[in-house]
Amino acid sequence: MSGFERTMSPRPSQTPDDLKPPVTTVGPLGWLRKNLFNTPLNAVLTGLTLFFLWKTVLPFFRWAFVDAVWVGPSNLCRQSEGACWSVISQNIRFILFGFYPYDQQWRPITAMLLLLGLVFFSRDRKFWTKTLACAWIVGLGAMGTLMAGGLFGLPPVESTQWGGLPLTLLLAVFGLTAAYPLGVLLALGRQSRLPAVKLLCVVYIELIRGVPLISLLFMASIIFPLFLPAGITINKILRAQVAIILFTAAYIAEVVRGGLQAIPKGQYEAAESLGLNYYLTMRLVVLPQALKIVIPPTVSILISAFKDTSLVVIIALYDVLKTTQTVLSNPEWMGFSREAYLFLAILYFAGCFSMSHAGRRLERQLSTNRQEGG
Amino acid sequence: MDSSQTVASRPFHPKEPFWLDPRFRALLFQALVLGAVALLAWYLMANTIANLQRQKIATGFAFLEKEAAFEIGESVISYSAADTYARALFVGALNTVKVAAIGIGLTVVLGTFIGIARLSSNWLIARLAAVYIEVMQDVPVLLQLFFWYALFYEMLPGPRQALNPMIGVYVCNRGLIVPSLNPHPAWRWMILAFTAAMVASWLLRAWARRRQDRTGRPFPVFRTSLVLVLGAPLVTWWAFGFPRAVTLPELQGFNFVGGKTLSPEFSALLLGLVLYTAAFVAEIVRAGIQAVGKGQREAAMSLGLRPAQVLRLVILPQALRVIIPPLTSQMLNLTKNSSLAVAIGYPDFVSVANTTINQTGQSIEGVALIMAVYLFFSLSTSAFMNWYNKKARLVER
Numbered sequence: 229m230s231g232f233e234r235t236m237s238p239r240p241s242q243t244p245d246d247l248k249p250p251v252t253t254v255g256p257l258g259w260l261r262k263n264l265f266n267t268p269l270n271a272v273l274t275g276l277t278l279f280f281l282w283k284t285v286l287p288f289f290r291w292a293f294v295d296a297v298w299v300g301p302s303n304l305c306r307q308s309e310g311a312c313w314s315v316i317s318q319n320i321r322f323i324l325f326g327f328y329p330y331d332q333q334w335r336p337i338t339a340m341l342l343l344l345g346l347v348f349f350s351r352d353r354k355f356w357t358k359t360l361a362c363a364w365i366v367g368l369g370a371m372g373t374l375m376a377g378g379l380f381g382l383p384p385v386e387s388t389q390w391g392g393l394p395l396t397l398l399l400a401v402f403g404l405t406a407a408y409p410l411g412v413l414l415a416l417g418r419q420s421r422l423p424a425v426k427l428l429c430v431v432y433i434e435l436i437r438g439v440p441l442i443s444l445l446f447m448a449s450i451i452f453p454l455f456l457p458a459g460i461t462i463n464k465i466l467r468a469q470v471a472i473i474l475f476t477a478a479y480i481a482e483v484v485r486g487g488l489q490a491i492p493k494g495q496y497e498a499a500e501s502l503g504l505n506y507y508l509t510m511r512l513v514v515l516p517q518a519l520k521i522v523i524p525p526t527v528s529i530l531i532s533a534f535k536d537t538s539l540v541v542i543i544a545l546y547d548v549l550k551t552t553q554t555v556l557s558n559p560e561w562m563g564f565s566r567e568a569y570l571f572l573a574i575l576y577f578a579g580c581f582s583m584s585h586a587g588r589r590l591e592r593q594l595s596t597n598r599q600e601g602g
Numbered sequence: 603m604d605s606s607q608t609v610a611s612r613p614f615h616p617k618e619p620f621w622l623d624p625r626f627r628a629l630l631f632q633a634l635v636l637g638a639v640a641l642l643a644w645y646l647m648a649n650t651i652a653n654l655q656r657q658k659i660a661t662g663f664a665f666l667e668k669e670a671a672f673e674i675g676e677s678v679i680s681y682s683a684a685d686t687y688a689r690a691l692f693v694g695a696l697n698t699v700k701v702a703a704i705g706i707g708l709t710v711v712l713g714t715f716i717g718i719a720r721l722s723s724n725w726l727i728a729r730l731a732a733v734y735i736e737v738m739q740d741v742p743v744l745l746q747l748f749f750w751y752a753l754f755y756e757m758l759p760g761p762r763q764a765l766n767p768m769i770g771v772y773v774c775n776r777g778l779i780v781p782s783l784n785p786h787p788a789w790r791w792m793i794l795a796f797t798a799a800m801v802a803s804w805l806l807r808a809w810a811r812r813r814q815d816r817t818g819r820p821f822p823v824f825r826t827s828l829v830l831v832l833g834a835p836l837v838t839w840w841a842f843g844f845p846r847a848v849t850l851p852e853l854q855g856f857n858f859v860g861g862k863t864l865s866p867e868f869s870a871l872l873l874g875l876v877l878y879t880a881a882f883v884a885e886i887v888r889a890g891i892q893a894v895g896k897g898q899r900e901a902a903m904s905l906g907l908r909p910a911q912v913l914r915l916v917i918l919p920q921a922l923r924v925i926i927p928p929l930t931s932q933m934l935n936l937t938k939n940s941s942l943a944v945a946i947g948y949p950d951f952v953s954v955a956n957t958t959i960n961q962t963g964q965s966i967e968g969v970a971l972i973m974a975v976y977l978f979f980s981l982s983t984s985a986f987m988n989w990y991n992k993k994a995r996l997v998e999r
Binding site for chain 1: 742965966
């Protein structure tokens with residue numbers, strides 16, 4: 229910058245030989261100078277950070293990769309300095325599938341692959357057709373059949389034996405798909421002109437948002453059975469699922485309300501002047517715009533709902549976190565929590581990161597604002 | 603407002619059948635919804651009462667007066683197993699308040715720091731902050747709590763080999779042990795002096811503002827207040843002859859004597875909650891700073907304001923307006939997430955209530971108490987923050 233100004237307005241006394249060459253901003257050296265050492269303070273900070281990274285990342289790398297034990301029994305791990313990844317590799321089937329019968333575990337694998345396939349195809353908006361919706365319905369049915377059995381010669385498996393990753397995914401996927409429409413309904417109720425409906429929705433949303441999820445899970449596991457007539461019991465997974473749905477819906481409702489408030493009044497009036505009734509106004513004019521506005525906050529609600537499924541540990545459901553803890557409580561594998569929890573962290577990170585990535589993509593694709601670059 | 607207009611603009615036509623009248627339809631629909639909800643509530647209540655009678659569970663809060671007969675690991679006030687359930691629950695509530703208050707303070711500081719680091723012109727620091735935020739946001743907080751808790755028990759040595767990073771500070775699997783101040787009357791007087799100085803500087807600010815409105819002459823409020831708030835306790839300290847006796851923790855046998863011990867449960871809970879929530883706060887702070895246009899700073903500087911004044915009078919008020927509402931919900935999230943303490947054995951309110959439910963079988967009352975306490979926390983925090991938010995709001999004409 230300064231070099232540029234000097235060449236533009238050379239003072240008469242200066243010959244071009246006196247000028248210093250401009251500071252380079254191209255090439256690796258220029259990039260370093262521009263991004264890491266542009267001021268003395270930044271140079272010091274860079275130095276400190278590099279030192280900190282060298283002190284932490286290098287030992288971590290040695291621990292996690294160089295000295296690590298990847299497969300093999302636990303006594304091999306106890307002799308080694310590094311990470312014991314064999315706590316994962318030796319117990320992977322229990323961590324992933326819990327108490328699901330050992331010889332039937334191909335069924336949850338197939339169900340999960342089916343789910344992953346559906347999610348993969350749903351990423352691209354090109355495929356958003358009626359066929360995909362049908363595929364989802366058929367797919368979810370097939371997954372349920374695979375897990376529960378009892379049809380087509382598959383031996384039935386009680387839901388008390390379901391566990392691990394399929395349970396986590398089940399709670400997340402069904403929770404999100406059921407909570408979303410419920411949340412939209414609640415948001416519409418809160419914005420409604422009918423005072424009684426509005427009051428009900430406000431009370432529901434504020435009550436649920438004011439309490440922690442685990443109090444709802446306690447309620448699901450302790451009090452729901454009291455609500456039902458004698459002799460009727462609902463299984464534990466379903467009760468937890470209901471609690472997750474009720475909880476997530478309240479949060480989605482608040483996000484959607486934000487979107488509804490952002491729609492200018494003129495849109496409602498225009499729809500009314502066309503003679504559209506309430507249902508058509510909402511479906512054709514208001515909701516498509518409102519839901520598009522709130523994609524970023526919705527995605528973060530969905531991500532936190534996915535993370536929150538891990539809380540079912542507290543009411544002793546064997547989701548993937550609980551199966552891992554069960555492995556760790558085995559004396560043979562005691563003391564390798566770091567490795568096991570890191571593995572789980574990577575698993576959850578992969579899920580959440582891909583969700584937020586997909587959310588950003590969707591936002592870009594649906595953007596009608598040409599100025600921000602489509 | 604809008605609805606009354608619409609309804610009024612369509613007067614009831616006598617030939618129109620009454621079921622096409624929008625007013626009648628609105629009433630009918632609401633009656634139907636209310637009826638359905640009431641029916642559902644009645645059905646659930648009837649079932650519950652029948653079930654409770656069948657299982658012979660007493661209802662009501664009479665159990666609160668009974669002896670709790672369980673120990674609580676740590677408490678702010680004195681507590682023993684002979685105390686009542688009511689006192690046990692109160693101890694739990696205080697423990698929740700303790701971890702939430704300390705956690706919120708640390709989170710705001712750390713989150714602001716990381717949020718600013720995220721905007722640093724230093725590529726390395728900005729990247730590191732971004733990676734921190736992404737990783738922390740994408741891993742469940744319960745998993746993080748388990749991780750830190752396991753780290754305390756698996757990584758740290760026993761009291762005999764306790765790490766000693768500073769004189770008087772020990773870290774081991776019994777927790778974090780720090781020196782404690784010896785009791786002295788000076789401490790209470792210093793707190794009093796501090797409070798008095800705070801009140802004085804608040805009055806001073808009001809006076810200075812009135813004077814500036816009247817005469818236009820500014821008064822260096824900030825510097826005077828700083829001197830007052832720091833000086834008054836120091837002077838009090840000096841008046842008592844600088845009491846600075848502390849008890850250093852010492853290893854005796856298998857445990858430490860003296861000093862203050864932060865239990866591994868408390869430390870793990872605090873660490874997990876702060877590191878997790880700080881990532882969200884950092885994003886909020888970044889968004890708030892970015893929301894203030896560059897022109898605002900330039901305009902303020904062109905008016906001749908000093909950099910500190912630009913920050914205090916122009917940038918911060920606008921950034922805070924964007925930051926406060928989401929920051930409030932993060933504070934509430936931290937408070938609600940502290941209920942996960944039940945998973946790692948810190949005796950917070952949920953944990954104590956859960957033990958109470960297991961011992962008395964009074965599940966409905968127990969869960970109702972949990973919900974009531976958290977609703978109280980949530981509503982009072984948001985009431986306070988709404989009041990503050992209203993003060994900081996943009997006044998539009």
